[in-house]
Amino acid sequence: xxxxxxxxxxxxxxxxxxxxxxxxxxxxxxxxxxxxxxxxxxxxxxxxxxxxxxxxxxxxxxxxxxxxxxxxxxxxxxxxxxxxxxxxxxxxxxxxxxxxxxxxxxxxxxxxxxxxxxxxxxxxxxxxxxxxxxxxxxxxxxxxxxxxxxxxxxxxxxxxxxxxxxxxxxxxxxxxxxxxxxxxxxxxxxxxxxxxxxxxxxxxxxxxxxxxxxxxxxxxxxxxxxxxxxxxxxxxxxxxxxxxxxxxxxxxxxxxxxxxxxxxxxxxxxxxxxxxxxx
Amino acid sequence: xxxxxxxxxxxxxxxxxxxxxxxxxxxxxxxxxxxxxxxxxxxxxxxxxxxxxxxxxxxxxxxxxxxxxxxxxxxxxxxxxxxxxxxxxxxxxxxxxxxxxxxxxxxxxxxxxxxxxxxxxxxxxxxxxxxxxxxxxxxxxxxxxxxxxxxxxxxxxxxxxxxxxxxxxxxxxxxxxxxxxxxxxxxxxxxxxxxxxxxxxxxxxxxxxxxxxxxxxxxxxxxxxxxxxxxxxxxxxxxxxxxxxxxxxxxxxxxxxxxxxxxxxxxxxxxxxxxxxxxxxxxxxxxxxxxxxxxxxxxxxxxxxxxxxxxxxxxxxxx
Numbered sequence: 001x002x003x004x005x006x007x008x009x010x011x012x013x014x015x016x017x018x019x020x021x022x023x024x025x026x027x028x029x030x031x032x033x034x035x036x037x038x039x040x041x042x043x044x045x046x047x048x049x050x051x052x053x054x055x056x057x058x059x060x061x062x063x064x065x066x067x068x069x070x071x072x073x074x075x076x077x078x079x080x081x082x083x084x085x086x087x088x089x090x091x092x093x094x095x096x097x098x099x100x101x102x103x104x105x106x107x108x109x110x111x112x113x114x115x116x117x118x119x120x121x122x123x124x125x126x127x128x129x130x131x132x133x134x135x136x137x138x139x140x141x142x143x144x145x146x147x148x149x150x151x152x153x154x155x156x157x158x159x160x161x162x163x164x165x166x167x168x169x170x171x172x173x174x175x176x177x178x179x180x181x182x183x184x185x186x187x188x189x190x191x192x193x194x195x196x197x198x199x200x201x202x203x204x205x206x207x208x209x210x211x212x213x214x215x216x217x218x219x220x221x222x223x224x225x226x227x228x229x230x231x232x233x234x235x236x237x238x239x240x241x242x243x244x245x246x247x248x249x250x251x252x253x254x255x256x257x258x259x260x261x262x263x264x265x266x267x268x269x270x271x272x273x274x275x276x277x278x279x
Numbered sequence: 280x281x282x283x284x285x286x287x288x289x290x291x292x293x294x295x296x297x298x299x300x301x302x303x304x305x306x307x308x309x310x311x312x313x314x315x316x317x318x319x320x321x322x323x324x325x326x327x328x329x330x331x332x333x334x335x336x337x338x339x340x341x342x343x344x345x346x347x348x349x350x351x352x353x354x355x356x357x358x359x360x361x362x363x364x365x366x367x368x369x370x371x372x373x374x375x376x377x378x379x380x381x382x383x384x385x386x387x388x389x390x391x392x393x394x395x396x397x398x399x400x401x402x403x404x405x406x407x408x409x410x411x412x413x414x415x416x417x418x419x420x421x422x423x424x425x426x427x428x429x430x431x432x433x434x435x436x437x438x439x440x441x442x443x444x445x446x447x448x449x450x451x452x453x454x455x456x457x458x459x460x461x462x463x464x465x466x467x468x469x470x471x472x473x474x475x476x477x478x479x480x481x482x483x484x485x486x487x488x489x490x491x492x493x494x495x496x497x498x499x500x501x502x503x504x505x506x507x508x509x510x511x512x513x514x515x516x517x518x519x520x521x522x523x524x525x526x527x528x529x530x531x532x533x534x535x536x537x538x539x540x541x542x543x544x545x546x547x548x549x550x551x552x553x554x555x556x557x558x559x560x561x562x563x564x565x566x567x568x569x570x571x572x573x574x575x576x577x578x579x580x581x582x583x584x585x586x587x588x589x590x591x592x593x594x595x596x597x598x
Contacts, residue, residue, distance in 0.1 A: 022401055029393060030410045033472065036425040037413075039435065043428075088327075096324035103317030115324050118332040120583030122530035124552040125572035126335035128565040129342060132349050133335065152331035159324050178309075184316035213418030215534035230534075234420045237427075237538050244428060251421040262416035266409065273415075273474060274481040 040248045040255075048243035061245025068242060069232050069250060078228040078257075081143055081218070082211045085150035089158050089207055090200060092151070097162025098188050102174050112163065119156040123149070123216055131220060146221040150211050158203045161272065165199035166192060202272040205265040212258050229254040336576070339569045347566040359570055371546045372554045372571075375460060379528045379550065382464035386471040386524045387517065393472065394479035395505055408480070415473035419531070423538030426466040427453065456547030459540050463548050466535060467528060475520045482516030483509065515589065522586040530579055551575045 043051055047060035065071065100112040123130070130149065131140065139145035169192065177187040193200075218231035227235070233250045236242055262269060344359050345352040363369050393411060397404050414422070429435045432451035452458040486509065494504045510517075533552050536542055542549040542557060549557065551571055559568035 019401055022396060022399055023403075026396055026401070026404075026407045029396075030407055032469075033411055033413060036422070036429075039428070040421070040425060092324040092327055095320040099317040099320035103313050103320060105314040105317040108317060108321065111321055111325055114333075115321075115328050117583070118328045119586075120576075120580045121332050121336055122552065122575055122579050124530060124533065124555045125576040125579070126332065126339045127555065127572070128347075128349070128559050128568050129335040129338035130331065132565075133338075148327075148331060152327050155324055155327055178313075184313060185320075188320070209416055213416075213420070215418070215420050215537065230418050230420050233424070234534065234538055237420070237424055238541065247424055251424050255417055255421050258416045258418070259413070262413065263409070266412070269415070270412075270477050270481070273477050 040251050043245055044249040044252045046245045048245060051244050061243075061249045064243065065246035065249040065253075068246060069236055071229070071232075071250070071253060074227055074229040074232040075253070075257075077143075077222070077226050078212055078230065078254075081146055081150070081222075081228055082208055084143065084147045085154065085211055086204055086207050088147065088151035089154040090203060092155055093158035093162045093203060094193060094196065094200065095188070096155075096159045097164075098166050098192050100159070100163040101166035102169075102171065102192070103184060112159075116156050116160045118152075119160075123153060127216075127220065134221065140221055141223050143222065143226060146217050149217050149221055150207075150214070153217075154203075154207045154210070158207065161203055162196065162199055165196050169195055198268070198271075201265065202268040205261060205268045206272040208261055209258050209269070212261075339572050339576070342566055343570040343573045345566045346564075347569065348563050349565050352566070355566075359566075363570060363574075368546070368554075369571075372549055372551055375546070375548065375550050376529060378460055379464055379467070379532075380525070382468050383521065383524050383528065386468045386528075387475060387520055389468065390472050390475035390520070391479055391510075391513075391517075393476050394483060395509070397476070397480055398483045408476075411476050412473040414470055415477070417470075419470070419534035420538050422466060422470055423535045426462065426535070427539050430462040453540060454544060456545050459544060459547045463532070463536065463539060466539070467532065470535075471524055471527065474523065478516055478520045478523070479513065482513045486512055519586070519589045522582050522589065526579060526582050526586070529575065529582075551578075 044061055045057040045059065047056075047058050050056040050058060050060075096115065100108055134140050134145040134148070139148065173191065174187055177191050178184060182190065212228075213230060214228075215230055215234050218228040219234065222228065222231065229250075233247070233254050236250060237247055342352060344356055345354050347353075397408055397411070427434075430452040431437075432454070436452070437450070450458065452462045490512070491504050491508055494508045499507065529550070530552055532550060533556065536548055536550065536553045537556075540548040542553045552575060555568045555571045555575070558564045558571060
C-alpha cells in the first residue's frame, strides 16, 4: 500500500520504484497461491523415505497410488458422471430459461422463483431424505442417483443464468421467427440455442468444475465401485495407512482435468461467477 | 423432451400461418400456443427441482421431529426444537460456525487489496490474475490434503518456523481444538481468494475511470482514492461476495473438514454441516441429522434471500 501512496507524487523515480514494489508484492502473492501446487508436484514424485528426508525423487509414490486406487476407472467415472449431469442441466435450463424469458404464462414468475430459490437449499440439509428416497427407487446402486442429484443442484443457477441471457435477446426476433412459421419449439432450437452458446459454455464450465471437484454427492450417492476420482482420493486420505506421496500423486492427477478446463475457459468461468453483477 | 415437443411443434405451424388472415382469433390462438410451449418447456426443470430438492425439504422438516433410522420413524413432535436449543452440543457446534465467521472479513479484505493491485494493470497483470484465480478450479479435497501437510507437527509451517529461528514456537495446530479451527479458517481464506478477487476485479472494471481521475486532480493520494471513491462504489460487489463467503463458510466446507480434521479434535472443527454427517453416518440418528439440517437450511435461506436481492437484474421486475 505504501508503494501505491508514493506514486501519487510526480517524481519519475518514485513512480518507477512504486511499480517495482507493486510487482514484487504481486510476485509474493503469486508464490503464496502457487506454493501448494509446487508442494504437491514435488512430493508426488517421492517414496515414503524420500518424503521423510525431503530428498530425492522417484516414481514409487505413483506405483503406490495405482496399487491402492483404481485411478483410470475412477477418472472414467468422474468423466461419465460429469457428462451425464451437465447434459441434463443444459437440457432443462435452456428450455426453462427460454420459457421464463420469452414464453411467459400466468404463474411463470412464481415457477421461476420456485426453481431459483432451490439455490438456497444446502444438500446437507436434505441428504438423508434424499439418500432414502433414491435408495427406495433403486437409484443409488449406479450412476443414476448421483447424476440426478448433481442435475437438480445445478439446475437452479443454470436456469437463472439462461433466463437472464435469453432476456437479452429481442422479443421481435423471436416473434418474427414464430410468425415465419418456425413455431416456438423450432425457434428455440434453431434461433435461441445458437444465440446462447456463450451462456451454455459458461454453465458447462462452471458445472464441470463443481461436479468434478465435489465430494459430498460422490461419497454418498455412488456405489463404492463406481466412485469418482475426488471421492476415491478422499477415502484414500482418511484411510490413514497410506503414506503422503501417493496422496500427492492422486491430488495431482485429480486436479489436472479441472485446471486444464479452467485455463482454456477462464473467461467463461469469470462471467458465470459474477453474473448479474457487472454490465 | 423430444417426442412431446416435436408433436406440439408440428401442431403449432398451421395456427401460426393462419394468423395473418383471421386476425384476432388467430392471435389468441397463437398466445395460447405460446403459453402451452412455455409450460411444456419449463416443466422438466420444475419437476427435477421439486422431486429432488423441494420434496426432501418437506421430508427433512417432518423427520426432524422424529426419531428416524432410515426405515422406521417415531414421532416426537416440535419439542425437539426446544430440546435442541438446550443441548450444549448444539451450541458447541454453532460456536464453531460463529468463529468461522471471523474469517469472513479476511476472506473479503485480502481479495479486495489483491484486486486493487491487479487493477493497476502493471506489466504481466493478466498472468498474475490467472495465478490468483487458479484455486477456484481446485477441489476442497486436494486443498485439504495440502493443508493437512502444511499445518501438521512435522509439516511445512513448523519447518518454516524453525528455519527462521522460531523452532521453539512449533506446534501441532491440528491437535488443539481452537488451533485446528484457526488452521481450517486460514485454509478457507486462501481458497476464497480466487472467487472474491474475480468479483472485485469485475466490480472495479465497471467503475467510471473519470471519477478516480477527478479525485486525482483534486489532489487525493491513491490510498485516499481507494478508500473514499473506489470502495463506496463497490458496495454492491462487497455485499455479494459477503453473502457468497458466508454461504461457503457454512455449507461448502464439508470436504475440507472431512480430509483435514474429520471434525476433530473433539468438537474442535465440527460445524453444523459436518455434525449432520456425523449424526447420520456415525450414530445413525437420521432424525437428529434432519433437525440440524433444518437449522442450517434456515440460516442459508436468510443468506440466500439477501443474495437473490443482490443479483436481481438491473431493470428490476418482470419475473
